[in-house]
Amino acid sequence: MTILQVNDLGITFGGLRAVDGVSFQVSLGEVFSIIGPNGAGKTTLFNLVTGIYRAGRGSIRLAGEDVTQLAPHLLVRRGMARTFQNLQIFFRMTAIENVMVGNHLSERTSLLADLFALPSVARQNRRTRERALELLERVGLAHHAETTAGELSYGVLKRLEIARALAADPKVLLLDEPAAGCNAVETEAIDRLIGQIAESGVAVVLIEHDMKLVMKISDRVLVLAHGKRLAEGSPRVVRNDPAVVAAYLGEHGAREADRAHG
Amino acid sequence: MAEFLQLVFSGLTIGAVYALVALGFTLVYNASDVINFAQGDFVMIGGMGTVFLMAAGLSLPVAAMIAIVAAVLVGLLLHRLAIEPARGASPVSLIMITIGASIFIKGVAQLVFDKQFHSLPAFSGTAPIAIGGATILPQSFWVIGGMFCVVAGLWLFLEKTLIGKAVLATAANRLAARLVGINVTVVLALAFGLSAAIGAVGGILVTPITLTRYDVGTLFALKGFAAAMVGGMGNPIGAVVGGLLIGLMEAFGAGYLSSTYKDAVAFVAILVVLLVMPQGLFGRRAVERV
């Protein structure tokens, strides 16, 4: 079932068409990857879809509803969560607190209840904490729960961001280079995690430079170049598309992709 | 029309001093992200220093020179003894240090000077000059002209000298500047010294019109900070425009609306500007990069 429908999306920064008429659709339970060279507009596309930038043209539909001009915090309400290319971690909070903030939308207390520490707040805190701990376990970070996020390593924080995004119970999860800066073991873990998330019925939209990872776990791949769609299809189709191979994966990338599937 | 012109003159005069203070804020901010709340006190050191040196028998130019050097020394010492030892502290902590420094400088100024208001004689007489039905004091020309000389000098220094370019490079990107071998500590010291000199010049120029006392720095810091913000923090042109604008708003506010509420008029104007342009008039529009 199609959950996210992006149609003819575009934005211009000082004359530069950073994203130029891009369309795609993603279904529940699918891993949909967006690749392309640096500066192709991948992250800008994410920022458009998640409401951080206002689209200059085009439309975004989430679960059939038009959400094009919606603010980020309202999009989360409708089931869209994301991680960030440059870590956006709450560095002064502990790992578990980071994930607890991810639960924000499901928390049922009011400001006044919080001020006077009504019993409902304690109950809510307990529920939120349990849920956050489950998510930390799911991404393999339960042992870091009480560590201040600022003291954790890059690879760990990448997974912490995924746990925080999952806490919002998304239908669509956008991951911006989740494996960047991770070692082989960490990449392996993220690979498995993404598979599990998709299996649980979430639509995963992935930006990633690790071609091996992309070719292995994606159901479909969208190739961007200069803000435009260059190709789209299964990993096999994209990999064999001469235009993509020549211009964007380059020889080296093509070989690597071959190895991953060979 | 004559009244309008009169208000323009007085607004530009006081605005020129705000512009100088704002320039000082800008220099230090660009080198360190820190707002130096002792900026206004350099204005006081310039004015009070000249007053007391002249009272000791020195001529105006000599007294002014020494006062400027004294302000520069205070600026350098502030950097060396208070900012440098706290390197790596958050901007909030560094700002707190400059607030402490401002209180300290005022405290010492009470001891070295006194608690009275003082004035300087006008540099070239007090006979008002009539222009278009309005009159302007010769000292106003000194203030406005002095401001433009400082701006021109600063521009030449930043654009034409190697060390000036190092300052600009540091302002643009501190890490990159360090990587190409610029000594960021020296640049910051230079920023403190320069901003002190600029502030002192402003203080000397304006004292014949506005009087000075050990604690006038607070007011100048406040207005200079506002000027730097309305112009767009970190932009020298914005600082100058912001300073003149606030001077004019005050003058118009006092002339046309209410002299008691002239500061309110200026600040409401600032709020309006910032609400329309949250990065100030000339500030870089930040595109959120995530």
Add this chain to the structure above:
Amino acid sequence: MLRKILSSRIAVLLLLAAMIAIVPVLAPSSFYLRVAALVWIFGLAALGLTILTGYAGQVSLGHAGFLGIGAYAVAVGPAKLGLDPLLSLLLGAVLCGLVAYAVGKPILRLKGYYLAIATLGFGLIVALVLTSEGAITGGPDGMQVPRVVLFGWRIAGVVPWYWISGGALLIGALLALNILASPSGRALRALHDSEVAAAGVGVDVAAKKLAAFVISGVYAGVAGSLLALMNGFITPEAAGFMHSIELVAMVIIGGLGSVVGAVVGAAFLVVLPQALTVLQEYEQAVLGLLIMVFMIVLPAGIVPSLRRLVLERAA
């Protein structure tokens, strides 16, 4: 374990209660009690900034404006409108909340130093109004604040106000700690570190900032009312720029985001100038010097720096 104890809500409240209880035993003169009561009152105002600046990371250089509104509420209410002083205090708090809402809604879109200058402008305007509207406020000379009569008991003198302000501080600290450990508190701390990420998990950043601004405004307002009631006299200087700076200085020197820190910072800036009066003309210079030295030696603020030291010793 030690870390848990040091940060537990009850430990913090007990510590503050102990401080409030012990001053009258150690220093029973009305002079010392008055100074201590001032610490509790300014500590209360600083606690508001702990929520706004310490938790949520939003700077205000105009909070003395709320202090002034609260102070003049208990002066103008009874004197000009014939209201009961306690009702005036409540109305003052409500007024502070409303003003904070109206002012905060547009200006909290601004960030960092831009927000600082906008709040500074707000504080300045409040001080100007209090100074200039002499018919209502008595102008720059200020005005008398009528005594509070509670159930026929006229509250006068330092001792009752000492306990009232101490109690108010404890309540303020309790509420601030409650917020910290709640969903709202987590949201505030989150947007302090990354607004984008906070919005990305559904936090309504603008609404949360506004809530923090309103709460902090009410804190400062109540503190202002207590200040005016205790002194029995108020001048526009209460709303002055230097007071705003002092409030911010209290939370930074004490330690940003720390509840005990806010009170320690208040003690630093209330007690020190009193103690330094023996130095006469050197007072201001020494005060400035001490602020610099403390910030250079303990850049994270007094309480967090000491806390780290204790934890390192224990480890």
